[in-house]
Amino acid sequence: MKDIIIRGATIRRELFFFLLSFIIAFGMNLYAIITFKTLWAELLTQLPFLILVTLVIYLIILLARIVFLGINKLLRIKKNKSSV
Amino acid sequence: MxxxxxxxxxxxxxxxxxxxxxxxxxxxxxxxxxxxxxxxxxxxxxxxxxxxxxxxxxxxxxxxxxxxxxxxxxxxxxxxxxxxxxxxxxxxxxxxxxxxxxxxxxxxxxxxxxxxxxxxxxxxxxxxxxxxxxxxxxxxxxxxxxxxxxxxxxxxxxxxxxxxxxxxxxxFDKKYLDAIDYVRSGKIGNVTQIRAYWHRNNDWRRPVPEGKPELERKINWRLYKEYSCGLMTELASHQIQVANWVKDAQAVSVIGVGGINYWKDGREVYDNVALIYSYADGTQFIYDSMTSNRFYGLEEQILGDKGTFELEQNKMYSENPPQPAGILQLVNNIEKNIFEKIPIGGATWIPETALEYKGEYITGDFDxxxxxxxxxxxxxxxxxxxxxxxxxEQGYHASVWTLLGQQAMETQQKIYLPEELKI
Missing domain, CATH: 3.40.50.720 (NAD(P)-binding Rossmann-like Domain)
Known part of the structure; x- marks a missing residue:
């Protein structure tokens, strides 16, 4: 069986994206509280739901990254072929 | 013990x-x-x-x-x-x-x-x-x-x-007792309408022993006018009692219609009824019962300007339901914007369909x-x-208004409480 090695840089990068997702979710909560005039206590009480939103945003970003990397890879292959 | x-x-x-x-x-x-x-x-x-x-x-x-x-x-x-x-x-x-x-x-x-x-x-x-x-x-x-x-x-x-x-x-039912308490304390505001129904989908017959047709009327007495008023005395009387109790008053008049539109099997009592009882303050108690559809089952609904009770379901609905958390509303709006279809034809108004609101329980323990x-x-x-x-008096008034309801349907007239029945 092949060992999978996750480098520290990869973990740091994913943690960065997760933190970014959480900041977006937190911002959404803040915006929602102001827009819908609900309780400020929701900054804390809605944390479990916020984690869920964070995960959804993280998955969306992940999907975008995969698409971006895929396109990037395709372009590189094309470039290499034309230079040969 | x-x-x-x-x-x-x-x-x-x-x-x-x-x-x-x-x-x-x-x-x-x-x-x-x-x-x-x-x-x-x-x-x-x-x-x-x-x-x-x-x-x-x-x-x-x-x-x-x-x-x-x-x-x-x-x-x-x-x-x-x-x-x-x-x-x-x-x-x-x-x-x-x-x-x-x-x-x-x-x-x-x-x-x-x-x-x-x-x-x-x-x-x-x-x-x-x-x-x-x-x-x-x-x-x-x-x-x-x-x-x-x-x-x-x-x-x-x-x-x-x-x-x-x-x-x-x-x-003596806890959910009814709590609801009455709430009605009196104004929790659902001014009660202006009561609705109740009891729907079944069966012929209401009990099996008669084979070879003994003479027992038909004895066993299925609910189906014959000589012994019963059918849906009114067997089912509606419960709910008429509740309506009077909620209003803490008796109705002043009743109108109604009834007939046999499904179980044409020799029965004499109506298999469907629809009545409106009016109270002195203008409150209407709208009642119906049938035996050919049970989708809506049984319920007593108390409608006030601040809320609604569904007593059989032990449910209470505020006219201004508690607002969901802001983030839930926001996510809901985003979902709606993404997935909701844009109508290109049809009605140009938003139908006033019932709110999708699950309400709260009247009482936590009603067993x-x-x-x-x-x-x-x-x-x-x-x-x-x-x-x-x-x-x-609760039983008496329920009985009187049950039978006056039957009379209203049979005579096709608006019926008031006769003086001699007052106690």
Whole structure:
């Protein structure tokens, strides 16, 4: 069986994206509280739901990254072929 | 014996004592103030049951469950239909004296109380004979087949001073008690409409033993006008009692229509009814019952300007439901923007369909045997030797307005309460 090695840089990068997702979710909560005039206590009480939103945003970003990397890879292959 | 009813009763007591509104109902006040029951032989309440069909057996089970804890004895049973007669003997292990003729049962001097669960048309003469024979009476709802019988029963009750409790068990149901408390305290605002329905999808027939067609009317008495008013007396009477109780008043008039539009099988009573009862303050009680669709089942809805109760479901809905958390609203809006279809034709207005709102529970714990409690209250009042104020009137008014509703449908006229039926 092949060992999978996750480098520290990869973990740091994913943690960065997760933190970014959480900041977006937190911002959404803040915006929602102001827009819908609900309780400020929701900054804390809605944390479990916020984690869920964070995960959804993280998955969306992940999907975008995969698409971006895929396109990037395709372009590189094309470039290499034309230079040969 | 630590009967399960004891703890339920304690629970009810707790509910009642906490509410000044509920304490104002004499039968609940009596329940709350009940003192310890003496277990002496002299204090034993001896009960006779007349009519031991399905409902009679249900009442018998309930009485047997409190036999020891409430110091009562099922002393006699009576039914003139052999299978019911034998079943009652079996349930009482042959200890109760058994009769085919209720008059023989009434002749037993040391029987204190009678429970009547016969077909409706027999309630009046049995109850009247029982009260005249110095017995206290618990009579199943609906009270009587005719308005004249209802009034005669009331007259006998007042003249003899004997107890005549009608089996409207919702008067002892915790969710109803809490809802009444909330209505009186203004939680759902001004009640301007009450709606109730009872929908079934069956022919309401009971099997008649093979080769004995002569038993058809005896077994299926609910389907014949001579014995019953069908949906009105068997089902609607419960809900009419609730409406009067919620309004703390009687209706002033009723209009209605009814007919047989589905079960054309020789029955005489309506298989569908629709009525509107009006109260003095303009509140309408809209009622319907049918036997060819059961999708909506059974419900009593109390509509106020601040909220709604659905009593059978134990639900309460505010007119201004609590707002969901901001983030939930935001996510909901995003979802709607992404997935909701943009209409390119059709209605140019937003339909006022019901809110998708699950409401709250009226009461958290409603697993109470209200029939058992109502029988306990009856036994308590028998022991005190006098009627519990207010309780009889609930059954009387329910019966009167049930039968006036029937009259409205039969005559196709708006019916008001006749002077002679006022008590």
């Amino acid at each position: 630590n009967s399960p009813y004891k703890s339920r009763r304690a629970f009810i007591k707790k509910t009642i004592i906490g509410s000044t509104v509920l304490m104002s109902y004499p039968w609940l006040e009596a329940l709350a103030n009940e003192s310890a029951i003496s277990m002496s032989a002299a204090n034993k309440v001896r009960v006779g049951i007349i009519g031991t069909g399905s409902r009679g057996q249900g009442l018998l089970y309930n009485l047997l469950a409190i036999e020891t804890s409430h110091n009562i004895e099922i002393a006699a049973i009576c039914d003139n239909y052999e299978p019911n007669y034998q079943k009652a003997i079996e349930l009482t292990h042959g200890k109760a004296k058994a009769f085919y003729d209720y008059r023989e049962l009434l002749d037993i001097k040391d029987i204190d109380a009678i429970v009547i669960a016969t077909p409706l048309h027999q309630h009046a003469h049995i109850a009247i004979d029982a009260m005249n024979a110095d017995k206290q009476v618990f009579c199943e709802k609906s009270m009587a087949r005719t308005l004249a019988d209802t009034k005669r029963m009331a007259n006998t009750h007042y003249e003899t001073g004997k107890i005549l409790q009608i089996g409207h068990q919702r008067l 109470v045997n209200e029939t058992g409690i109502s029988l306990e209250v009856f036994v308590d009042s028998v022991r005190r030797g006098k009627p519990t104020p207010g309780l009889f």
